[in-house]
Amino acid sequence: MTHMLERTVMPEPDTTALSDVDAVLTVETHAYLVAPDGRRVELPSALFDVLSSVVRLMRQGKAVTVAPHDTVMTTQEAADFLGVSRPTVVKLLEDGVIPFTRPNRHRRVLLSDLVDYERRVRAERRVVLDALTRDGGLPDTGVPGFEATR
Structure with a gap:
């Protein structure tokens, strides 16, 4: 490490x-x-x-x-950095969303991989928010001038 x-x-x-x-x-x-x-x-x-x-x-x-970008972090440190729970980080790691190594029994994550993940999430959110802004945030009811109430 x-x-x-x-x-x-x-x-x-x-x-x-x-x-x-x-x-x-x-x-x-x-x-x-x-x-x-x-x-x-x-x-x-x-x-x-x-x-x-x-x-x-x-x-x-x-x-x-x-901290340097090549810093190796534990799953708890990664969770603290991302502002999420440790089980959430473990799920992201096991699902292949964030790369990790397991030099022994414990998973290790590079800080640079966490920063890349944050950038990807931010970009995805920006795309969704832009789409919502463009659409006015309202669901498409198929009928002009009417909003779905249920």
Whole structure:
């Protein structure tokens, strides 16, 4: 199993410093990281976006975990990540919806596979919502101007 290189950061009770950082991160310009020795390095936009998201979440009082994409997770960790029960995750795994390995008695899931699953589910929901929006969300009764009541 891959060693989990992750870190969870709990927000400070006083969010004043985070408010200052958030104000800086919302400016549409180049961002730089200044090292303790004074060296300045420009931050890539993807890293800038991640930092902005982390600060916003911490200002809301939420803990943030940063983990590599190749992190191997237990079914309980996968359930926590997806916000569903462990039996639901096991069913998704056994039905082949999400790939997994079983190096011993226990199933293991890659974080990247969970992220891919979330993307697929989000895309499917978007298609359904677009169809509902297009149809007005009403069932087709076959009779113009009438709605089914039963």
